[in-house]
Amino acid sequence: MTETIHHIDSEPEKTTGLDSEYLSGKRFPYQEDASLLAGVDLVAGTPGADINWLEDIELLEEDGVPAVFDRYSNSFLKIYFALPAEKPVRDEIARKVLLLHLQSGNSYGLQLKPIHCKFPQPQLGSWVDGSDTVGTDWKAPVLEGWAPKAH
Amino acid sequence: MESLVGERRISYDARGLAEPNAEAPRVAEIADGRAVFDAKDLTTRLINLELRRLVYEEGVRAVTVRNPGSKHSLGVGILQRCRITFEGSLGYFGCGLIDGPEIHITGRVGWSSCENMMSGVVVVDGNGGSLTGAAMRGGDLVVRGRVGARTGIDQKGGTIIIGDSVGSNTGFMMQRGRMIICGDAGPGLGDSMYDGTIYVGGKVKSLGVDCVPGEWTDADTELIERKFRIYELGTPPSFQKFVCGKVLYNYDNLEPSERRIVL
Numbered sequence: 001m002t003e004t005i006h007h008i009d010s011e012p013e014k015t016t017g018l019d020s021e022y023l024s025g026k027r028f029p030y031q032e033d034a035s036l037l038a039g040v041d042l043v044a045g046t047p048g049a050d051i052n053w054l055e056d057i058e059l060l061e062e063d064g065v066p067a068v069f070d071r072y073s074n075s076f077l078k079i080y081f082a083l084p085a086e087k088p089v090r091d092e093i094a095r096k097v098l099l100l101h102l103q104s105g106n107s108y109g110l111q112l113k114p115i116h117c118k119f120p121q122p123q124l125g126s127w128v129d130g131s132d133t134v135g136t137d138w139k140a141p142v143l144e145g146w147a148p149k150a151h
Numbered sequence: 152m153e154s155l156v157g158e159r160r161i162s163y164d165a166r167g168l169a170e171p172n173a174e175a176p177r178v179a180e181i182a183d184g185r186a187v188f189d190a191k192d193l194t195t196r197l198i199n200l201e202l203r204r205l206v207y208e209e210g211v212r213a214v215t216v217r218n219p220g221s222k223h224s225l226g227v228g229i230l231q232r233c234r235i236t237f238e239g240s241l242g243y244f245g246c247g248l249i250d251g252p253e254i255h256i257t258g259r260v261g262w263s264s265c266e267n268m269m270s271g272v273v274v275v276d277g278n279g280g281s282l283t284g285a286a287m288r289g290g291d292l293v294v295r296g297r298v299g300a301r302t303g304i305d306q307k308g309g310t311i312i313i314g315d316s317v318g319s320n321t322g323f324m325m326q327r328g329r330m331i332i333c334g335d336a337g338p339g340l341g342d343s344m345y346d347g348t349i350y351v352g353g354k355v356k357s358l359g360v361d362c363v364p365g366e367w368t369d370a371d372t373e374l375i376e377r378k379f380r381i382y383e384l385g386t387p388p389s390f391q392k393f394v395c396g397k398v399l400y401n402y403d404n405l406e407p408s409e410r411r412i413v414l
Contacts, residue, residue: 046270047232047253049381053270053289056308056327071288119228120207126232126251126270133207 018062020075020101023108027080030100034081040096045103045127051095059083059094068094070101072125073109077101103127172197175204179214186211190225191218198225206233206252221261226254243280246273249290262299265292268309274382281318284311287328293382300337303330306347312378320359322349325395331378333388344395350375352388365394 021027030036046052060067062076070077079097083090101107105124113123117135124131176197179188186205190198198216205211206229215236219225223242226235230250237245240258250269259277263285270290281299284292288308300318303311308328316334325344335353342359349362350371371392379387 047251048272048291050377052272052291053309055310055329056289120203121230122207125230129232130210 018075020070020073020077020108023073023075024106024111028101028104028106030097030104031078032080034093037093037096037100040100042092042095042099045099047126054095054099057091057095057098059087059090066090066094068098070098070107070109072102073107075108099127105131173200175200177201177204179205179211181205181209181211184211185213185215187215187217189217190220190222195222195224198222199227202226202229202235206231219258221258223261226252240277249273259296260294268292270309278315279313283313284309287311291378291382297334303328306330310374310378312382312384314384316353319356322347322362322393323359325349329374331375331390333384341393341395343399346395349393350390351393352390355391355393358393361396361399362393363396365392367392 015022042051042054046054057068060069060076062078065078065080066083067076067078077097079094083093102110103124105111110123110125114134118138120133120136122131123134173196176193179186179201186209188201193201202214202216205214211233213234215238217238219237219239219241221240221242224244224247225241226237226246226249227244228248229235229252232251235252235254237254237256241256241260241264243261243263244266245256245260245264246254247263247266247268249271251271253272256273256275260275260279260283262280263282264275264279265273265283265287266285268284268287268290272291273293275294278296279294279298281301282304283294283298283302284306286305286307287303290309291312292309293312295314297315298313298317300320301323302313302317302321303325304323306322306325306328310329310331312331314333317332317336319337320339320342321332321336322330322341322344323339325341325347328347330347330349332350333352336351336355338356339359340351340355340357341349341362344362348365375387375390379385
């Protein structure tokens with residue numbers, strides 16, 4: 001769990017940070033072990049003949065730590081292992097970490113899909129073929145003990 | 152309304168608003184993992200329901216839609232890797248909000264095609280209307296013909312490739328991503344862009360506010376050659392590169408009270 005959480009004093013349950021570890025409550029092995037990226041194929045994991053949407057993904061920084069932005073949970077996924085100096089290689093590592101994060105279903109946004117999806121869609125999006133379909137029986141949440149006023 | 156030739160033979164309610172039926176029509180023929188259906192007599196809603204049924208429920212990964220008839224909002228919200236071919240043209244807002252599919256449109260597309268596209272590949276053989284690739288976030292959009300005004304408006308990622316010319320205010324408020332225009336560009340290119348890169352192979356009528364020529368690098372050459380090779384666009388012309396001049400980046404000039412509100 002990350003040590004630096006930007007809490008709001010008056011509302012301690014909220015944070016101004018954008019850390020995926022805060023959202024999911026844990027750190028994942030591929031954030032600390034570069035060897036786990038060996039089998040990640042960026043071209044196979046994206047549509048078309050090249051890396052497609054990952055072309056816009058680059059290594060950024062959050063709280064002074066190298067990080068990649070996960071647009072599916074609006075949070076930064078920090079990378080703790082040593083990175084080379086060359087930007088193209090750093091960006092490629094960032095893309096692999098992010099793709100593995102999404103394919104593993106660990107992105108917090110993907111974990112919320114079974115609860116909040118309003119129409120059928122694959123839980124793991126376009127990154128994993130044959131993942132479960134979610135959103136087939138969405139019902140509006142009901143607040144216990146509350147009923148709408150008669151009009 | 153019915154005419155006599157080409158797609159005009161098709162009778163349709165282009166806006167598809169009068170379709171209360173929310174059940175997929177189940178008209179597709181499925182064989183060897185591929186599906187084909189004729190959209191001639193289907194409304195927009197039924198076409199999209201059939202597409203989703205095939206991709207999500209039947210697990211089909213290659214769908215051909217015949218006679219799309221320029222109906223609006225076809226192929227939207229597909230969030231799965233698959234191949235979709237539209238044999239004909241699409242109306243407004245075709246293929247918007249997609250995340251993963253590879254789509255081939257053999258005809259033309261109307262306004263705002265691929266709006267908010269997240270990932271995937273869309274190839275249009277004909278021309279595109281205004282606002283092509285509006286607010287696009289990722290993936291490749293290739294229009295082999297011409298496109299209208301405000302192409303790539305508010306683009307936040309991805310690559311838009313135009314085989315011919317583009318209209319006025321192309322790249323307006325562009326924030327990220329790449330645009331490769333093989334032909335001419337209309338007035339106001341890249342107006343108020345924040346970031347991103349625009350390549351133009353032809354003449355530029357005029358540059359918009361804060362759009363300036365950029366320095367060419369090896370990465371630009373690699374990108375252009377790779378995209379031309381993948382989409383079989385032939386030999387790349389000599390491109391000019393345009394980027395944001397960043398003179399409109401005024402956030403540092405905020406008053407302290409304004410800074411507290413904004414930040």
